Amino acid sequence: MDIRFEAAGVDFGGRTVLEPLTLSLSQRRIGVIGLNGSGKSTFARLITGLLNPTRGAVALDGLDTVKDAGALSGRTGYIFQNPANQIIMPVVAEDMEFGLKGRGMDKAARAAAVSRTLESLGVSHLASRRAHELSGGELQLAALAAVLVTGPDTIILDEPTNQLDLKNRRVVEQTMAGLSQQLVVISHDLPLLDGFDRVLLFHEGRLAADAPPAEAIARYMEIASP
Template sequence: MDSISFDAVTVRVTVDGTDAPKTLLQDVSLDLTEQRIGVIGANGSGKSTVLRLINGLVEPTEGKVLVHGEDTVTAVRKVRSNVGFVFTDPLSQLVMPTGREDVELSLRRSVKNGRERAVRAESVLDRFGLLRLADQSIYELSGGERQLLALAAVLAVDPKVLVLDEPSTLLDLRNRELLRRSVAGLDQQVIMSTHDLELAADMDRVLVVDAGRILFDGAARDGIACYRELCAAEVQS
């Protein structure tokens, strides 16, 4: 069952200093089958919660999330083997001193032979135009190069689903376009939250999240128009 389903999912969290839990997401039901899905909405709307539910970083308070038939709570290890997650800030997930070492670390579980692992890492780095930077400190790389490196490290293990949480936030125009082309050429199902409406326009389907609910679910152009109207109404109020 190659789909991602949300069945009446609600997420509540307890916030320090408050008596009542805060609702981050309310009664969301979705069946995500399209190849490219964009998630847009204001900061704090619940976008990141939707994404983090997909690989078990957040658990539902009510309802359940299934990824290719596997429950994200009871089968979280299997789910995470199928779902690659790229965070907004690549330094939050690049843990080794260089890109070569980080990609090899990603491959350690699936490729046991060290020589084979090194060859595979070089191939992945070359695919993203990063081979010349493979042995530089990650702190010497630009924001765009780090983001592409984080993407390469996640894709090295060939997940079935790629989730990107606002991946263009730290990128300049050149690296944003490089990211855009890289994502467009992937075989994986891609689910991406973004404030970049041009990136959202590339998607097959767009979800607009507002105050923890799915306000719109449909074609990218219509979803972007809905979001623009929502933002305009909030500015005028």
């Protein structure tokens, strides 16, 4: 998907948290880094249409995230920093099926799509598990499954390895590597972005670097050093 920011910026309560930004993103693997509060999640939420720009515009494949919100519905998926917050139904498979309601699919088609998605992630065993009993890694995969089943072109993952142990981190990393969708990954886990096409560094609401991973990370190290 072609993601375009046209002088898009965000203010909250009169304070600018994202300076007007113009860029175009079409790569498959895009990383987003920066200090806490630098504007990363704000940037990501603009892409999904969860947030409207205060000024300027954001367009996906030429469709405006505000004016064409209806046509863009379902084209992007967002996995929150705390995926527990996005699970609505108590059981994993029910939660995934819930996301498919209102799409004109009958119950059997919804159940088939849920099974297929869980299988593609290698987590069919999670189908009947209660979401609030899952480990952090399982929860990340359940949230990813719930987003994937809806068939988005682009998935935004907000700190997907936050709080995961090494084993679960590896599972999430490998799962991400196997996805064909365009991924925008916000992360403080810098090695996760190895091999990414492009990394955006935000600093104090401004884009401070837009470069291959090593270059953007080197700039981040300079910014972060006391």
